[in-house]
Amino acid sequence: MTELPSQYHRNLPYGERMSADELIGDSLFPFEGDLQVVPLADPELPEPLRAGEPGGKPCYTCTDPDKFVIWRDDQWHLKAFENHGLPFVAVLEPREHYRLDNLPPELTATLGVMIQRVAGAIGRIDAVGRTHFSRWGDGSEHFHLWFLARPLGQMQLRGAMLALWDDLLPNVPSEQHQEHVRLVAAALAEDGGEAVDLPATE
Ligand SMILES: [Zn+2]
Incomplete structure (x- = not known):
């Protein structure tokens, strides 16, 4: 194993399986029954390059800037993705x-405004109770913010x-997805910018 980089790391039980007991039975945990946690893997240092980092794979967005927009x-720009189980899944990215x-x-000055606008536009979909957003950036270097729509009334989610x-x-049917896309794009365009053609079916 590479040298462990911190006291935090030195405390961790590499190769061991944690217990899932903390989660089993929690009202928001979607699994029940016997569940085995995978063994904790060693740290990878230096970390693998993300897409778009110098020396890494080309940036997905800069290679194909219109895809899914x-x-x-x-x-x-806002990208939306088909073949998802939630009523709407989207990604907000700077064009550069x-x-x-x-x-x-x-x-950074317009990011907060955009979060509010995107959440509001997705909230126009009748199936949506609340729109959550999160920044996971371990796959691609190009800044991107995920938006995940929780179905209305599905408090288990x-x-x-x-x-x-x-x-x-189950995935949202393609036709319904395209309706949602049109609605969200049009709602955003009410306050500026332009709705663009529907993304091609994957
Ligand atoms: Zn990029």
């Missing part, structure tokens, strides 16, 4: 390639397990 303005730490002030439920629920 349903709305854009001069600074931002930035990381969170080097996002210029003109983009509250919290971080929502991302798992997205994989567990």
Whole structure:
């Protein structure tokens, strides 16, 4: 194993399986019965390069800037994805390639406004109770913010397990997905920017 980088790491039981007891029986945990946690893997250092990092795979967004885009303005675009179980799954990205730490002030200034606008637009879908957002950035360097719509009234889907439920629920039918896309893109365009053509079916 590479040298462990911190006291935190030295405390961890590598190769061992944690107990799932803390989660089993929790009202928001989507699994029951016998569950085995995978053994804790060793740290990988240095970490593998993300797409878009120098020396890594090319940036997905900069390679194909229009793919999945349903709305854009001069600074931002919103992508929406088919074949998901939640009523709407989308990603907000700056059109230019930035990381969170080097996002210029003109983009950090409008990020909050965009979060509010995107959540509001997704909330127009009748199936949606609340729209959550999260920044996971371990796959691609190009800054991107995920939006996950929780179905109305499905209180079992509250919290971080929502991302798992997205994989567990049956996919939204293609036609319905396209209706949702049109509605969200049009709602965003009401306050600026342009709705763009529907993304091609995957
Ligand atoms: Zn990029």
